[in-house]
Amino acid sequence: MSVVFLKEYEENGFKVTEYTRDGETVSHTIREAIITEPIEPPVPVEPKPTLEELQTQLLLNTEYLVTTSELSKLTNKNGE
Incomplete structure (x- = not known):
């Protein structure tokens, strides 16, 4: 039996994606942090x-x- 997408929503600053095997109950959940600030590349440090x-x-x-x-x-x- 394969895993299929069930639903996706936001909760406490996370994007939650739920998957199902039977079409009703959640079998897998993936939580990803929602980043609202741009990530700046690290500044190279010249060795002294x-x-x-x-x-x-x-x-x-x-x-x-x-x-x-x-x-x-x-x-x-x-x-x-």
């Missing part, structure tokens, strides 16, 4: 850099500034 990564970035930035300063001095000397 480690202390080692921060130190490495600081070293690279310092080396870059020193190199550009030295190149600037060389350019000024050659231009005079």
Whole structure:
């Protein structure tokens, strides 16, 4: 014997769907929460850099500034 839809209604914030095998009595019930608010997608969280990564970035930035300063001095000397 198969299960067929009997009725559907709302109760206490749930959608209740009832199924029957004999056409009269409820044999199965499914309760689904009714969501009235839109669900927002989760915001991706960027991992924070480690202390080692921060130190490495600081070293690279310092080396870059020193190199550009030295190149600037060389350019000024050659231009005079």
